[in-house]
Amino acid sequence: MSRPAAILFDLDGTLLDTAPDLGAALNRVLKAEQRPLVSASDYTPIASHGSAGLLRFAYGEAEFEQRKDELRHKFLSFYSEAIAEQTQLFAGVSELLAQLQQQQIPVAIVTNKPTALTVQLLPSFPELAAIEVVVCGDTLAVAKPSPQPLLHATQALQVVAGDCWYVGDAERDIQAGRAAGMRTIVANYGYISAIETPTAWGADSFIETPLELLDLLT
Numbered sequence: 058m059s060r061p062a063a064i065l066f067d068l069d070g071t072l073l074d075t076a077p078d079l080g081a082a083l084n085r086v087l088k089a090e091q092r093p094l095v096s097a098s099d100y101t102p103i104a105s106h107g108s109a110g111l112l113r114f115a116y117g118e119a120e121f122e123q124r125k126d127e128l129r130h131k132f133l134s135f136y137s138e139a140i141a142e143q144t145q146l147f148a149g150v151s152e153l154l155a156q157l158q159q160q161q162i163p164v165a166i167v168t169n170k171p172t173a174l175t176v177q178l179l180p181s182f183p184e185l186a187a188i189e190v191v192v193c194g195d196t197l198a199v200a201k202p203s204p205q206p207l208l209h210a211t212q213a214l215q216v217v218a219g220d221c222w223y224v225g226d227a228e229r230d231i232q233a234g235r236a237a238g239m240r241t242i243v244a245n246y247g248y249i250s251a252i253e254t255p256t257a258w259g260a261d262s263f264i265e266t267p268l269e270l271l272d273l274l275t
């Protein structure tokens with residue numbers, strides 16, 4: 058694998074372990090309605106699917122569809138009140154980003170998280186705050202699995218998409234990366250549920266820790 062022109066990263070489940078704060082917000086919504094709470098072992102594997110994925114899991118498809126706007130509004134307001142209480146960088150992310158900077162490999166974030174939450178969250182992590190190109194779920198009219206957010210990031214970085222890598226922990230990440238013509242890498246340490254089969258997503262590589270990405274550069 059030759060040296061990439063840039064490496065683009067998904068945020069939730071790839072750079073940041075956001076599941077505990079996402080799960081806490083979900084449980085605040087449920088608690089307010091005297092509903093049964095969801096355990097970390099249940100919400101963590103679906104945390105990359107955002108508010109819609111978490112609420113759909115807790116309420117079931119029919120009730121979620123019926124109450125979607127109201128539930129998402131409640132969830133987002135709780136999440137935004139306590140967005141960086143328990144969230145941390147995955148172990149090794151800080152060293153990984155420092156290494157990439159040293160090797161002068163540009164980095165960007167392409168997330169489906171809405172802009173308002175992303176800009177609220179990133180300043181809590183100085184290692185990420187230095188990343189200038191950040192494309193969010195509502196930056197464009199379309200989000201991942203569309204390749205457009207990834208292509209938007211490559212335009213901002215002034216690099217050719219086909220020379221870039223995209224690292225993510227969800228099938229939609231790999232779909233977007235493949236459609237953008239990038240090398241795709243599954244962050245296997247992220248939020249992947251037991252019923253998913255990442256080996257069938259068509260990715261080029263898998264990493265079990267963030268720092269394993271460096272092995273792909275050599």
Ligand SMILES: O=C(O)COP(=O)(O)O
Pocket residue numbers: 067068069070104105106107108167168169170171194227
């Ligand atoms: O919040 C979401 O919808 C998921 O965010 P991600 O794309 O960074 O995994």
